[in-house]
Amino acid sequence: MHSKPTLDELFDQRRIYPDIDARTRLDRLIGVDDQKARLSKILGLLVHPAGLELWAKRHHPGAATLLDSVLRRPPLVILSGDVGSGKTELAETIGDAVARQEKIDITLFPLSLATRGKGQVGEMTQLLTTAFDYALAEATKLQGRGKSTGGVILLVDEADALTQSRESAQMHHEDRAGVNAFIRGIDRLAQTKVPAAVIMCTNRLNALDPAVRRRAADILTFNRPDSAQRRYVLEHQLRPLGLSSVQIEGLVEATGAKDGQEVGFTYSDITQRLIPSIVLDAYPDRSIESKRALEIARPMQPTPAFQDHG
Ligand SMILES: Nc1ncnc2c1ncn2[C@@H]1O[C@H](COP(=O)(O)OP(=O)(O)O)[C@@H](O)[C@H]1O
Numbered sequence: 001m002h003s004k005p006t007l008d009e010l011f012d013q014r015r016i017y018p019d020i021d022a023r024t025r026l027d028r029l030i031g032v033d034d035q036k037a038r039l040s041k042i043l044g045l046l047v048h049p050a051g052l053e054l055w056a057k058r059h060h061p062g063a064a065t066l067l068d069s070v071l072r073r074p075p076l077v078i079l080s081g082d083v084g085s086g087k088t089e090l091a092e093t094i095g096d097a098v099a100r101q102e103k104i105d106i107t108l109f110p111l112s113l114a115t116r117g118k119g120q121v122g123e124m125t126q127l128l129t130t131a132f133d134y135a136l137a138e139a140t141k142l143q144g145r146g147k148s149t150g151g152v153i154l155l156v157d158e159a160d161a162l163t164q165s166r167e168s169a170q171m172h173h174e175d176r177a178g179v180n181a182f183i184r185g186i187d188r189l190a191q192t193k194v195p196a197a198v199i200m201c202t203n204r205l206n207a208l209d210p211a212v213r214r215r216a217a218d219i220l221t222f223n224r225p226d227s228a229q230r231r232y233v234l235e236h237q238l239r240p241l242g243l244s245s246v247q248i249e250g251l252v253e254a255t256g257a258k259d260g261q262e263v264g265f266t267y268s269d270i271t272q273r274l275i276p277s278i279v280l281d282a283y284p285d286r287s288i289e290s291k292r293a294l295e296i297a298r299p300m301q302p303t304p305a306f307q308d309h310g
């Protein structure tokens, strides 16, 4: 056996909300209002179950069984969808909305499976088990009657390593053990009813183990931006630089599906590839011009659509 990973080895930087930086990033996300609302409601209830009881007393007295079925859902929300569509960004910033809404501190424990758990056999299992141990221990300290004094979010990002179905014949023994550790962790949090929730991000919902899927209180889907959403991002970034609506419209088109392609740019294609290229092209001698911007955008290829086969 390997030694148990320490808190610092296990998690990327822990974050505590409310946090003004998270709030700014959350506000910048486009086209995810519905996901935002649903996620903050679910997380809010986990840290403040009495809120639902108050609501029921007011609107549906005698609805105890109804409440029970809502409150007993496993504390897991799955964010699924194409790369660069805002899953990580939302998961890393929603804690701020919940903290403000419930007026308590929320702590995020971010665990990325992409960069970890690729080493020795047993590592993935050990990582997940330890991560759930920490989340459970932290959340237990915050437990209160009706309303907790704080809340914990465990973020399992880039969880594709976990998403191969247990039923798949090729699935490696070790992966299966990882899935089992994940399920055990979710079930432990659910049973102890501590103020903790798990957000899992994956590009491959269809390949996700049915036992994991079944446990999700909600599955939120993220998509590439349509033309109106691309326009919004581009306007926001390029209008202040002096580009006109007509010029921006050219970029909206150039970032859409072209030449018989199925998909257009992702949000991150626009914010992390296109815009920086436009800026660096002009820097340090010229100012940004729409003609050059278009010449840069046209040949640029969107990130290929993620092949999500089960
Ligand atoms: N819905 C969105 N609105 C605005 N920008 C976005 C959106 N989604 C992604 N982005 C941009 O793309 C970057 C990468 O997004 P990220 O959340 O990491 O994607 P993923 O879905 O792969 O986790 C963000 O930092 C942001 O700049």
Ligand SMILES: [Mg+2]
Residues within 6 Å of the ligand: 084, 087, 088, 089, 157, 158, 201
């Ligand atoms: Mg991500």
